[in-house]
Amino acid sequence: MWNPKAECLSREELEELKLERLKSTVRHAYENVPFYRRKFQEAGIKPEDIRSLEDIRHLPFTTKEDLRENYPFGLFAVPLKEIVRIHASSGTTGKPTVVGYTREDIEVWSEVMARTLGMANASSEDVVQIAYGYGLFTGGLGVHYGAEKIGCTVIPTSGGNTKRQIMLMRDFGTTILCCTPSYACYLAEVMAELGVSPRELKLRAGLFGAEPWSEGMRREIESNLGIEALDIYGLSEIIGPGVAAECLCKEGLHIWEDHFLPEVIDPATGEPLPPGEEGELVFTTLTKRGFPVIRYRTRDISFLLPEPCACGRTHIRMGRVKGRTDDMLIIRGVNVFPSQIEEVLLSLGYTEPHYLLVVDRERRLDVLEVWVEVSEDIFRDEVRGLEELEEKIRREIEAVLGIAVKVRLVEPKTIQRSEGKAKRIVDRRDLK
Amino acid sequence: MTVKQISVFLENKSGRLAAVARLLASRGVNIRALSIADTSDFGILRLIVDRPEEAYRALKEEGFTVSLTDVLAVAVPDRPGGLAPALEALSEANLNIEYLYAFVARHADQALVLLKVNDRERAVKVLEEAGFKVPSPDEIYSL
Ligand SMILES: [Zn+2]
Numbered sequence: 305m306w307n308p309k310a311e312c313l314s315r316e317e318l319e320e321l322k323l324e325r326l327k328s329t330v331r332h333a334y335e336n337v338p339f340y341r342r343k344f345q346e347a348g349i350k351p352e353d354i355r356s357l358e359d360i361r362h363l364p365f366t367t368k369e370d371l372r373e374n375y376p377f378g379l380f381a382v383p384l385k386e387i388v389r390i391h392a393s394s395g396t397t398g399k400p401t402v403v404g405y406t407r408e409d410i411e412v413w414s415e416v417m418a419r420t421l422g423m424a425n426a427s428s429e430d431v432v433q434i435a436y437g438y439g440l441f442t443g444g445l446g447v448h449y450g451a452e453k454i455g456c457t458v459i460p461t462s463g464g465n466t467k468r469q470i471m472l473m474r475d476f477g478t479t480i481l482c483c484t485p486s487y488a489c490y491l492a493e494v495m496a497e498l499g500v501s502p503r504e505l506k507l508r509a510g511l512f513g514a515e516p517w518s519e520g521m522r523r524e525i526e527s528n529l530g531i532e533a534l535d536i537y538g539l540s541e542i543i544g545p546g547v548a549a550e551c552l553c554k555e556g557l558h559i560w561e562d563h564f565l566p567e568v569i570d571p572a573t574g575e576p577l578p579p580g581e582e583g584e585l586v587f588t589t590l591t592k593r594g595f596p597v598i599r600y601r602t603r604d605i606s607f608l609l610p611e612p613c614a615c616g617r618t619h620i621r622m623g624r625v626k627g628r629t630d631d632m633l634i635i636r637g638v639n640v641f642p643s644q645i646e647e648v649l650l651s652l653g654y655t656e657p658h659y660l661l662v663v664d665r666e667r668r669l670d671v672l673e674v675w676v677e678v679s680e681d682i683f684r685d686e687v688r689g690l691e692e693l694e695e696k697i698r699r700e701i702e703a704v705l706g707i708a709v710k711v712r713l714v715e716p717k718t719i720q721r722s723e724g725k726a727k728r729i730v731d732r733r734d735l736k
Numbered sequence: 737m738t739v740k741q742i743s744v745f746l747e748n749k750s751g752r753l754a755a756v757a758r759l760l761a762s763r764g765v766n767i768r769a770l771s772i773a774d775t776s777d778f779g780i781l782r783l784i785v786d787r788p789e790e791a792y793r794a795l796k797e798e799g800f801t802v803s804l805t806d807v808l809a810v811a812v813p814d815r816p817g818g819l820a821p822a823l824e825a826l827s828e829a830n831l832n833i834e835y836l837y838a839f840v841a842r843h844a845d846q847a848l849v850l851l852k853v854n855d856r857e858r859a860v861k862v863l864e865e866a867g868f869k870v871p872s873p874d875e876i877y878s879l
Contacts, residue, residue: 712777716799
């Protein structure tokens, strides 16, 4: 355990700490972010109205759209000179969602991520290979700072170059692997092809997140790599990786409640749901200074498990994320919205584009295929013309999403029409 | 001298070509010539039929992506070396052939070649000056 004192606080101490920090965060946001002040005023709420943790339900929600509308720095609560890091993730349009961290915030992030690595008993003896992407995406650097805080030996391999990943894992004696669960499966598969046995490695644990996965995948990763595989959760809007993580009991993810206050709401009504009931996860940050977030609607579907955990940590647990309330897809850790594809097609001259996103897992990697119906407004009588069109659509989509896609031209009516909301996604990734 | 060709977008999956043929048959439309240009994913079916407008409407109603394309027909002697001079004439006139396909008409010693070129009017002139017959659309449809 990285921080036994904080991780095993009594529930009373935790509740008290949470309330004190909630009050302070609400005041900080109200005083320094015009967006929050306006929203609170519209809701008829003042910071002093928050007297108990239950009062949080009077505060308005914050959504991804709010973040987008305040692009780039509108939700920052401190001047830019106090911001030491900026990260961003893709949004529903070309504009990313921007988040900023003060030096203190980076410290908080390192702390929660150190606790997360501590779930796998990470110590300064460990060699941690971080195969999450480094850069604007919060995955790589988020895990990195936590591992350094513990004093682990960090190998920042970032994503890709699988053979080299395996070589370094073997040659440097990696003990803990951090990447997406699908990449862990893929690594295991390539290792088998290369004839590299898990016994040649010192790997003993893996922390896998940034996409939904299942017990089946866990069993596969654990047996193929000979490790303990733990689920971690986080999102850049809240802080990045390290919001919650599984302990070795593997029965839900402990949410670091002294830093993040979780709620589960009914996505349709916005009403809080009692523990155990499934709904949309909502988080309020309790210690962030640069980018405090009040009641952020994650759109992730989960539930809270308030019962004590056998590991001794007192922080509440959440169930594995089951899905999303919106039609967002997570492909290799990248957020993909059908509306992004639609905009590309509209910009290429489609008046009413019919398209479908088909996601598959090939050789353990997510593959996104975009089916586009060939309507008369884009039909060309020459193969070359259609191939050029296909290539153009592919390039434009890749430029917007930042990941490779396959484009497939299909006949009209191939894509099922529905009365209400069009079905834009077929997810064939088997999560069983 | 413009022949109306029907172009249909087809995915490469079994039964699609048959579906087109069946539909046209049900409307009593007779296919005079056809060709398919394809890739691994999709193909473009090109048809010359006796009643192009009607076939176009029928296919459209059935939900196919279809267009009417103007092509040119030229009659060449049905013997070795019959085609080459026609192509040479077009090439010398700097005319670009986007695609072509041929069919042999019944009861004739002539082969018909269908061409999509970048400048149809000039191509007709060039071919006729080179001594080739350019049949009228009606001659083609009623073959
Ligand atoms: Zn536990």
